[in-house]
Structures are given as structure tokens and as C-alpha cells.
Amino acid sequence: MPTTAPHALSDVTASDSTLRRFLHGLPGVDAVGLEARAASLGTRSIKTTAKAYAIDLAISMVDLTTLEGADTPGKVRALGAKAVRPDPTDRMTPATAAVCVYPDMVATAKKAVAGSSVKVASVATAFPAGRAPIAVKLADVREAVAAGADEIDMVIDRGAFLAGNYMKVYDEITAVKEACGTDARLKVIFETGELSTYDNIRRASWLGMLAGADFIKTSTGKVAVNATPANTLLMLEAVRDFRAQTGIQVGVKPAGGIRTSKDAIKFLVLVNETAGEDWLDNHWFRFGASSLLNDLLLQRQKLATGRYSGPDYVTVD
Amino acid sequence: MSDKPEKTEKTDKSERTERLSVFKTYKLYVGGKFPRSESGRVYEVTDAKGKWLANAPQSSRKDARDAVVAARKAFGAWSGATAYNRGQILYRIAEMLEGRRDQYVREVGEAEGLSRSKAAAQVDAAIDRWVWYAGWTDKIAQVVGGGNPVAGPFFNLSSPEPTGVVAVLAPQESSFLGLVSVVAPVVATGNTAVVIASEKAPLPALSLGEVLATSDLPGGVVNILSGRTAEIAAPLAAHQDVNAIDLAGADEVLAKELEIAAADNLKRVLRPQPVDDWTAAPGTERMTAFLETKTVWHPTGSLGASGSSY
Numbered sequence: 001m002p003t004t005a006p007h008a009l010s011d012v013t014a015s016d017s018t019l020r021r022f023l024h025g026l027p028g029v030d031a032v033g034l035e036a037r038a039a040s041l042g043t044r045s046i047k048t049t050a051k052a053y054a055i056d057l058a059i060s061m062v063d064l065t066t067l068e069g070a071d072t073p074g075k076v077r078a079l080g081a082k083a084v085r086p087d088p089t090d091r092m093t094p095a096t097a098a099v100c101v102y103p104d105m106v107a108t109a110k111k112a113v114a115g116s117s118v119k120v121a122s123v124a125t126a127f128p129a130g131r132a133p134i135a136v137k138l139a140d141v142r143e144a145v146a147a148g149a150d151e152i153d154m155v156i157d158r159g160a161f162l163a164g165n166y167m168k169v170y171d172e173i174t175a176v177k178e179a180c181g182t183d184a185r186l187k188v189i190f191e192t193g194e195l196s197t198y199d200n201i202r203r204a205s206w207l208g209m210l211a212g213a214d215f216i217k218t219s220t221g222k223v224a225v226n227a228t229p230a231n232t233l234l235m236l237e238a239v240r241d242f243r244a245q246t247g248i249q250v251g252v253k254p255a256g257g258i259r260t261s262k263d264a265i266k267f268l269v270l271v272n273e274t275a276g277e278d279w280l281d282n283h284w285f286r287f288g289a290s291s292l293l294n295d296l297l298l299q300r301q302k303l304a305t306g307r308y309s310g311p312d313y314v315t316v317d
Numbered sequence: 318m319s320d321k322p323e324k325t326e327k328t329d330k331s332e333r334t335e336r337l338s339v340f341k342t343y344k345l346y347v348g349g350k351f352p353r354s355e356s357g358r359v360y361e362v363t364d365a366k367g368k369w370l371a372n373a374p375q376s377s378r379k380d381a382r383d384a385v386v387a388a389r390k391a392f393g394a395w396s397g398a399t400a401y402n403r404g405q406i407l408y409r410i411a412e413m414l415e416g417r418r419d420q421y422v423r424e425v426g427e428a429e430g431l432s433r434s435k436a437a438a439q440v441d442a443a444i445d446r447w448v449w450y451a452g453w454t455d456k457i458a459q460v461v462g463g464g465n466p467v468a469g470p471f472f473n474l475s476s477p478e479p480t481g482v483v484a485v486l487a488p489q490e491s492s493f494l495g496l497v498s499v500v501a502p503v504v505a506t507g508n509t510a511v512v513i514a515s516e517k518a519p520l521p522a523l524s525l526g527e528v529l530a531t532s533d534l535p536g537g538v539v540n541i542l543s544g545r546t547a548e549i550a551a552p553l554a555a556h557q558d559v560n561a562i563d564l565a566g567a568d569e570v571l572a573k574e575l576e577i578a579a580a581d582n583l584k585r586v587l588r589p590q591p592v593d594d595w596t597a598a599p600g601t602e603r604m605t606a607f608l609e610t611k612t613v614w615h616p617t618g619s620l621g622a623s624g625s626s627y
Contacts, residue, residue, distance in 0.1 A: 306555075307552070307555035307556060307557060307578075307581070308382050308385070308552060308555070308556040308557060308558065309557045309558070310385075310389075310556070310557040310558025310559075311389075311558065312557065312558065313557055
């Protein structure tokens with residue numbers, strides 16, 4: 001069982017102290033510069049054919065999400081149908097990347113998207129707080145994988161991370177990665193809104209990638225501050241630098257708070273300008289969202305017909 | 318002798334520097350806020366003789382789109398408010414207008430080239446019109462709704478319901494009284510409105526936004542746009558989230574185009590009605606044009622041992 005890939009950085013995870021030295025040796029983040037850069041990239045004007053391309057790309061990148069206590073099998077089936085065919089009036093509309101549900105809904109979701117390209121992602125490891133014994137977290141993951149989940153969205157132990165117990169977080173991620181087996185891709189959620197500083201987000205990103213994450217994800221969508229252009233830009237820089245050093249490509253998933261097409265397109269500009277075109281694909285970049293899809297569909301209808309559409313012409317989720 | 322008074326006059330002038338007047342930046346009224354046009358454009362507004370008065374925002378289709386979003390957002394609460402509450406707010410608008418009567422008399426006089434007394438008559442009629450429609454809010458249901466006699470054991474009740482978001486092309490000639498006469502009936506019954514002000518004389522309409530904003534009228538219930546009527550009306554007529562359109566300010570050619578575009582999502586269309594005198598009593602037609610009728614069948618039967626029925 002390989003816990004880490006053999007690459008240029010494999011020795012930094014040898015012990016607690018080397019890991020700590022490496023993470024604290026990462027360059028500090030210029031917060032003002034980061035936010036200014038994210039804001040300036042957000043002013044790009046994307047129009048006409050480029051906009052049409054961006055909207056279709058964004059739709060294909062959506063992880064259509066329902067993570068409510070009130071989720072019913074019926075709601076998950078409806079979500080699955082919408083993921084497979086987002087706009088029944090226009091069959092050229094691409095399918096979304098995945099549906100994202102709680103572990104007990106994986107089997108239902110799997111059935112709902114059967115025969116399509118849509119994957120089933122499941123949150124696990126005592127989402128969203130992550131406050132459970134490791135055995136419980138791993139059982140959570142195994143159940144979801146056994147039920148057919150293609151992707152696992154785990155939360156890190158923010159308490160351990162903030163206490164400086166990096167090795168514990170590292171070990172947990174590697175253990176979950178192992179539980180995912182070879183089939184399921186692992187997304188690691190940092191809950192950036194709880195990490196307080198940009199320096200912490202950078203450290204968490206590197207920690208996650210060193211531990212074997214296939215995706216790094218901003219947040220659960222359950223706290224006040226979710227994905228922002230600035231923290232996503234920071235994570236995009238991290239995956240770019242990580243690939244430059246190790247040759248391993250890692251995906252990025254901003255989640256929560258992205259509700260309009262305009263926002264989504266701003267994120268795509270960040271991806272293109274920071275990580276590069278290699279990431280402009282739903283294998284490497286995703287949006288964790290629920291209401292975003294409706295706005296993308298309204299914009300798509302506007303571009304296709306030339307008239308403004310309205311909420312009566314998309315589903316009520 | 319002659320030197321002295323001259324000298325004093327000079328010192329007087331240099332001490333009393335002339336005050337620069339503060340020009341008003343006319344802005345749109347959308348969602349309870351006063352934005353400039355998203356496009357950044359303005360156009361020159363002149364009085365009836367061609368003298369420059371102000372620059373008014375020249376709205377684009379995106380301003381129209383934003384206004385529809387605001388109107389849709391406001392619709393639930395406004396249509397759900399009690400008729401009594403809506404009446405109070407409409408009356409409050411009249412109160413606020415009364416306090417700024419002089420300003421509107423001046424603006425209407427300049428815009429339409431009217432004498433002071435004629436402009437005052439227009440403004441007074443407009444204020445009275447708000448009061449008139451304020452009174453109608455809790456009475457229209459009794460006039461156009463009611464119990465229907467049906468041949469069966471049913472209560473059958475019809476009640477008027479607001480249509481939704483209404484695009485209103487305000488009359489081109491009557492910049493204030495005409496505007497109030499088409500906007501008040503739309504909102505009195507619980508609709509929300511996106512209003513395109515008179516193209517040549519938009520200033521009284523834009524100033525009305527300031528009164529609406531201070532009258533407890535929830536933001537988004539009335540949204541006022543200025544600019545080229547044809548440019549703004551086209552996307553509104555085709556908009557899938559607009560439920561009705563009042564073509565009062567459209568000429569024959571434009572009205573036909575807009576009615577065709579409006580057919581796409583079966584909007585209610587009120588065609589331009591020739592109005593010579595806006596001060597005449599308006600009747601209820603402008604209210605009923607944007608009402609739907611909801612009819613409820615309620616089963617009845619014999620009640621209790623006495624066998625009585627309704």
C-alpha cells in the first residue's frame with residue numbers, strides 16, 4: 001500500500017518535524033496582493049462565443065449538490081435526472097460532472113444516473129464537522145465506496161490542523177485515501193472559512209496534496225465563508241506549483257456561495273490564468289453548487305434565444 | 318461724489334461671491350436604490366423650447382433585466398400584503414408628493430412647456446390620483462370579484478389576483494400625470510412594475526423615484542428606467558419573466574412589434590388607448606387589465622341535524 005507517491009517531496013512526510021518544517025517553510029501569502037489579483041482577474045469581459053463556451057464548460061463542471069437533513073430518495077432521484085439532462089428543452093446542454101450526496105443516498109443516486117457520464121460523489125468522514133473517531137470516519141468512507149460512490153469528499157480535522165498537529169491530519173487523509181481504493185477519487189475539504197489565514201490555506205493545500213488528494217476543495221458550504229475568488233486562486237497556485245515539483249496533477253473544487261454564471265466565469269478565468277488550460281476540464285476542476293446550475297441554464301437559454309428567460313423555465317429544486 | 322458709490326459697489330461684489338448652484342444627478346430607481354445606467358450612458362434632456370435641463374441615464378437592456386429581477390423579488394411580499402396596507406402606502410406617496418409639490422410643478426412646467434398654473438393643475442391631479450387609487454386597493458375585489466350563483470351544492474367565489482411583473486411604457490406626452498395614471502393602478506392591485514419614463518421628458522418620473530423611496534413602498538415594487546423607449550421596451554416585451562405589458566407610451570409601429578414579442582410567453586397586453594385628457598376620471602379599466610380571476614369551488618351540503626344548507 002503506497003501512502004505517498006515517490007516524488008521529489010516524498011521525504012518531507014518522513015516525520016512530524018520534517019512535515020512541520022516544510023509547511024512552515026512555504027512562502028507567506030501576500031493577502032492584499034492575492035485579493036487584488038483575484039479581483040483584477042474578475043474584471044475580464046467574457047462575451048458572445050467565449051461566454052457560450054464558458055457556460056457549457058461550467059455546466060459540465062458542476063457537482064450538483066444536495067446535503068440537507070431533509071434529503072429524500074425522491075429528491076435525490078430528481079437531482080440525478082437533472083444532472084443527466086439539465087435542460088430537457090435543449091438536448092445539446094452538457095450533463096453535469098457529478099451529483100454530490102450524503103453516503104446513505106449513494107445507492108439511490110447511482111441508480112438515478114446509471115448509464116450516463118454523471119458520477120456520484122459522496123461526502124464522508126463525519127461531514128461537515130469531521131468530529132468523529134477515525135474508525136467511524138473510515139467506516140463512513142467504506143460504506144460510501146461499497147455503495148458505488150465514484151468520488152469521496154472528505155473533511156479534514158480542522159481542530160488538529162489548527163493545533164499544529166499536521167501529522168495527524170496527514171495520516172487521516174492517507175488512511176481515507178487507502179479506504180477509497182483505486183476506483184474512487186478523493187477530494188479533500190479544508191473548510192477554508194475555518195482556517196483563519198491565507199498562510200493556513202496554503203499549508204493545508206500542500207498537506208492535502210502530499211497525502212495523496214486527487215482534488216482539493218475549499219469548503220463544505222455549511223459555514224459563513226465559503227469559496228471566494230481569493231482562496232480559490234491560492235489553491236490553484238498550489239496545484240500548479242505542486243505539479244511543477246512532483247509531476248502530479250491535482251484538481252481543485254471551490255464549493256459554496258457560487259450562485260451566478262458571472263461568478264462561475266470569473267472562477268474559470270482564474271483557472272485559465274493561474275493553473276492553465278490543463279485544468280479547464282471537469283476531471284480537474286469542479287464547482288460544488290446547487291443553485292448555480294439554474295442560473296447557468298437561464299444564461300444559456302438567453303444566449304440561444306436572444307430573450308431573457310425566467311425562473312419559470314428551470315426546475316425548482 | 319461719484320467715485321464713492323462705485324467703490325462701495327465693488328467691495329460689495331467681491332465680498333458676496335456668487336453661490337454655485339448644485340445640479341442634481343438624475344438616476345434610475347431600481348430595487349429601491351438609485352443606480353446609474355449599467356451602460357454608463359446618459360442623454361440630454363431639454364425643455365419644450367430646446368434648452369438643456371439635465372442629463373438623464375440612458376438605460377440598456379441590462380438595466381431592464383436588473384429591474385425585472387428586482388420587481389420579481391418584490392412581488393411576493395407586495396402581492397401578499399393586505400389591501401389595506403397597500404392603500405396606506407399609496408396614500409403615503411400622495412402625502413410625500415404634496416410636500417414636494419413646488420419641485421414637481423417646476424419640473425412638469427419645464428418638461429411640458431406649461432405655465433405655472435397649468436403645471437400645478439397637472440401635479441395636483443397626479444397627487445389626487447394616488448389618493449384615488451389608494452382608496453381602490455381594498456374595494457376592487459368587491460367590484461370585480463364576488464360569489465357566483467351556480468347550479469350545484471357549492472359556494473363559488475371569484476376573487477381578483479395580481480398578474481405579476483408588469484412592464485409599463487409611460488405616456489410620452491404627459492410626463493407626470495400620465496405616468497402616475499398608468500403606474501398607480503398597476504401597483505394598487507398588488508402587481509410590481511418596471512416603468513419606462515417618457516423619452517423626451519423623463520425628469521419628473523426620475524424624481525418620483527425619490528418620493529417612492531421615502532413612502533414605505535418596498536424596494537422593487539416600482540422600478541423606473543429612462544432612455545430610448547424602443548430600446549428598453551424590446552427586451553422587456555420578450556422577457557420570459559414579465560407577465561404583462563402596458564403599451565401606453567408606444568406608437569403604432571412599436572406597439573405592434575412589442576405585442577408580437579409579448580405573445581411568446583402569453584403576456585397580457587394593454588394596447589395604447591388614446592387619451593386626450595389625463596385629468597378625466599380614469600375608471601377601473603387600468604386596474605382590471607392586470608388582474609387575473611381566481612375562482613374557488615367550495616362544496617356545501619346539509620349541515621347538522623336541522624338539514625339546513627348554505
